[in-house]
Amino acid sequence: MSPTVTSPSTLLxxxxxxxxxxxxxxxxxxxxxxxxxCLPANLHNRPQLIPEKVRxxxxxxxxxxxxxxxxxGDCGTGGLLDRVIEEEGVERIDGPHCYEFYTGAEKFQEMxxxxxxxxxxxxxxxxxxxxxxxxxxxxxxxxxxxxxxFGNYTxxxxxxxxxxxxxxxxxxxxxxxxxxxxxxIFTGYGGLESFIAPExxxxxxxxx
Amino acid sequence: MGEQENDLDLATLxxxxxxxxxxxxxYDGLAEEIDTAVRILLDxxxxxxxxxTKALVEGMRIVGVDFRDGxxxxxxxxxxxxxxxxxxxxxxxxxxxxxAPKMGKMLIGTVKGxxxxxxxxxxxxxxxxxxxxxxxxxxxxxxxxxLEAIEEHQPxxxxxxxxxxxxxPYMKVVIDALVExxxxxxxxxxxxxxxxxxxxxxxxxxxxxCRDAAMAVETAKEMMSRxxxxxxxxxxxxx
Ligand code: B12
Numbered sequence: 001m002s003p004t005v006t007s008p009s010t011l012l013x014x015x016x017x018x019x020x021x022x023x024x025x026x027x028x029x030x031x032x033x034x035x036x037x038c039l040p041a042n043l044h045n046r047p048q049l050i051p052e053k054v055r056x057x058x059x060x061x062x063x064x065x066x067x068x069x070x071x072x073g074d075c076g077t078g079g080l081l082d083r084v085i086e087e088e089g090v091e092r093i094d095g096p097h098c099y100e101f102y103t104g105a106e107k108f109q110e111m112x113x114x115x116x117x118x119x120x121x122x123x124x125x126x127x128x129x130x131x132x133x134x135x136x137x138x139x140x141x142x143x144x145x146x147x148x149x150f151g152n153y154t155x156x157x158x159x160x161x162x163x164x165x166x167x168x169x170x171x172x173x174x175x176x177x178x179x180x181x182x183x184x185i186f187t188g189y190g191g192l193e194s195f196i197a198p199e200x201x202x203x204x205x206x207x208x
Numbered sequence: 209m210g211e212q213e214n215d216l217d218l219a220t221l222x223x224x225x226x227x228x229x230x231x232x233x234x235y236d237g238l239a240e241e242i243d244t245a246v247r248i249l250l251d252x253x254x255x256x257x258x259x260x261t262k263a264l265v266e267g268m269r270i271v272g273v274d275f276r277d278g279x280x281x282x283x284x285x286x287x288x289x290x291x292x293x294x295x296x297x298x299x300x301x302x303x304x305x306x307x308a309p310k311m312g313k314m315l316i317g318t319v320k321g322x323x324x325x326x327x328x329x330x331x332x333x334x335x336x337x338x339x340x341x342x343x344x345x346x347x348x349x350x351x352x353x354x355l356e357a358i359e360e361h362q363p364x365x366x367x368x369x370x371x372x373x374x375x376x377p378y379m380k381v382v383i384d385a386l387v388e389x390x391x392x393x394x395x396x397x398x399x400x401x402x403x404x405x406x407x408x409x410x411x412x413x414x415x416x417x418c419r420d421a422a423m424a425v426e427t428a429k430e431m432m433s434r435x436x437x438x439x440x441x442x443x444x445x446x447x
Contacts, residue, residue, distance in 0.1 A: 046278065047402065074373040078403030096373040116321055116348050138283025142237075148286050152323045152347055 010034040011064070013057050014071035016041035017098060017124045018192065021161055022071065025193055034069075037061070041124070045136055047076035051084045058088045071192070073097040093195040098122060101191035102159050117154045119180065123161045126171045134177070146178070156180040159187045218245050223252065227263050234267035235274075237287025239294040246295045256302040257309070257339075264295050265337040272334075272422045282326065289330055296333065309339050312432045314398075315357055316367035317345035319378040324371035327401060327421075331367060334421040340365075340428060351378075351385045358386075363395065364435065365428055368414075370401040380412035387413075396431050398424060 014022055016038040026032065039057065043050050050072065058068055070092040074081055085092045095101040099120045100108040111118065125132060134140050137149055156175035158168065168184060175182040218241065221229055226245055233241040242264075249259045271288045274280045280288075316332050318325055325347050332342045343361045345353060358366065366386075370376040379399050386392040399414045409417030416431070418424040 045281070074403075076371065076373060076403045078373060078376070078405055078408065080405075100374075112321055116323055138281070138286075142283055142287055144290075145283055145286050148290070148326065152325065 009065045010067045010069065011061050012036045012069050012071055012196070013054060013061070014038050015043075015073075015075070015098070017044070017122070018071050020124065021189060021192060022196070024162070025189060025196060029197075031196070035065070041128075042132070042136065044075060044132075048080075050075055050077050051080040054081060055084045055088060058084075058090060062088075069093075069196070071195070073101065093191065095191060098192075099159060101195070102161060102187040102189070103185070104190055111157070115155060117152055118157045118183070119150065119153045119155070119178070121156060121158045121171055121174065123164075123167060126158065126167050126174065129170070129174045133174075150178050150180065153178070153180055155183055157183045157185060159185050161187060161189055219248055223249070223254075227266075230263040231267040231270060234264065234288050234291050235271055237284060237291050239287075239291040242291045242295045243298065246298050250298070250302075256299045256306055260296070260299050260303065260308075260337055264292050264299075265334065268292050268334060268337070269422055272420055276420055285330070286326060289326075289333060292333060292337075296336070300336075310341065311339040311429065312364040313341040313343070313361065314365040314367055314428065315343045315345065315354075315361055315363035316369070317349040317354065317357075318347040318369045318371075319375050319382070320348055320350045321378065322370050322372050322375035323347040324369070324401070327371070328367075328369035331369070331400065331418075331421045331424050334425050335367075335428065338425040338429065351382050354382050355385060355389065358391070358395065364432065365396045365398055367398045367400070367424070370399075371403065373403050376401065376404060376408065377412075379414065383413050396428075396435075398427065400424065 010033060012022060012034055014036055019036065019038045022036050026034075026036075037057065039050075039053050043053060054070060054072065058070075061068065068090045070085060070090055072081060072092060074096045076097075082092065093101055095105065099122065102122060103111070121129065137145070139146055139149065156171070156178060158171035160167065163186060171184070172182050216229070218226060218229065226248065230242060230245045233245065245263070246259055249263065250256070268288060271280060271285060275285050314332075314335050316328060316335075318328050328344070332344045336342045343357065343363065345357050354366065354368075368379045368382060370379060383392070383397055386395065386397070396416070397414045398416045398418055399409050399412070400418045404417055406417050416427045418427055
């Protein structure tokens with residue numbers, strides 16, 4: 001059975017690392033005009049797989065939606081994701097990776113010029129630090145690799161989307177674990193919000 | 209814990225078995241075993257260059273193939289690389305003494321804004337393993353640093369590494385500076401790093417994009433023999 005379609009339907013295809021943030025934004029703004037489907041966040045450790053997975057998802061869902069937006073950075077695909085986006089005629093949020101679309105390009109550039117030896121965490125990465133960083137990079141199995149990975153780094157910068165003392169404390173523990181200084185910057189949802197918002201406003205207008 | 213009772217005594221293996229075992233130990237990232245095995249082969253009067261190429265480089269080649277095919281991931285590769293490093297540490301001074309063949313010189317570094325270095329280090333090590341002199345200028349290199357180092361070391365090959373979409377365009381800044389200084393044709397520019405590809409390398413005017421360390425070695429060898437070929441042709445022509 002097909003649902004009765006009352007307004008143009010939009011699908012957000014997002015990286016799993018953004019799932020929670022999108023849901024929060026949706027609930028905060030009462031944006032119930034779109035569906036969200038996520039691909040596994042751990043694709044990040046094998047970015048060469050991202051473009052084709054996104055393409056498969058777009059092609060599978062195209063018949064079901066009027067519009068598809070992709071919430072992925074370039075994520076180290078070296079422009080290949082953008083090629084898929086173009087070939088499939090959809091749109092992607094601007095920016096190379098999520099750190100940058102939370103802070104904004106200018107601010108991120110400024111920070112990395114000032115101190116290139118920073119490692120960034122977002123709310124998502126703080127929550128999944130053990131799974132994605134410690135286990136994902138095999139530091140649990142090979143603790144001696146810590147220096148190979150983080151020897152060049154001096155500072156861990158936590159870019160917070162949401163003010164949460166518990167997460168901040170967890171991020172501090174992560175910094176200790178990696179032997180790095182700790183820095184905290186509140187970014188909010190930054191570009192994530194401003195990318196979705198106009199689209200949603202359009203939709204609401206079209207629907208009313 | 210008890211001593212590793214059922215550990216294989218490497219010294220009881222014949223040469224072929226030992227080399228095979230070294231490939232396995234490299235694959236499994238067992239640095240101590242590699243250290244021991246290298247010493248055993250030296251005691252058996254193997255040439256350092258043969259140990260390097262037949263045992264270590266060949267072992268890492270196998271690791272590289274499985275990394276490319278997604279069977280091994282970064283931590284395993286790092287453990288393997290560190291094991292090879294343990295073997296190289298013993299062999300390096302001996303290689304210099306025994307006059308192992310010298311292939312050419314490579315200067316390598318990660319570009320400005322980028323401090324990923326695992327891949328670059330692997331390329332540097334495999335190039336050394338293949339007989340190249342390697343000058344590694346580390347991470348986060350601005351163009352001035354590349355230019356200074358080129359002037360100082362006069363390499364045949366410049367290698368640049370970048371793992372971030374935001375830092376790969378910087379490679380062009382360096383290449384443009386080489387053109388501007390009129391030294392672009394004196395040096396072969398190799399670029400690499402996971403987000404790069406052939407088309408990008410071409411668009412910035414690099415001489416070669418290499419997907420992995422093995423390909424870097426192969427391309428470098430080809431390039432050197434072509435260079436030597438054209439150098440002797442030029443000599444012959446002028447003679
Ligand atoms: C390990 C890793 C890290 C480690 C780095 C440790 C270190 N000392 O280098 C840590 C965890 C510290 C890290 C940090 C960051 N990382 Co990182 N990282 C990776 C990861 C998972 C693997 C890279 C790697 O080492 N591979 C193993 C080596 C052996 O492979 P390789 O580098 O590709 O090298 C081979 C070839 O490419 C080639 N090659 C490489 N260089 C050269 C040079 C020459 C001359 C030649 C010929 C060949 C060649 O030969 C090599 C050997 O075969 C990649 C994802 C991926 N799978 O690529 C992300 C990835 C590169 N990182 C990424 C990001 C975003 C970051 C951070 C900004 C994240 C953060 N939270 O702060 C910081 C960067 C800070 C900075 N200023 O540089 C993104 C980049 C996204 C983008 N849009 O560009 C990626 C793609 C992950 C993702 N999908 O989001 N990272």
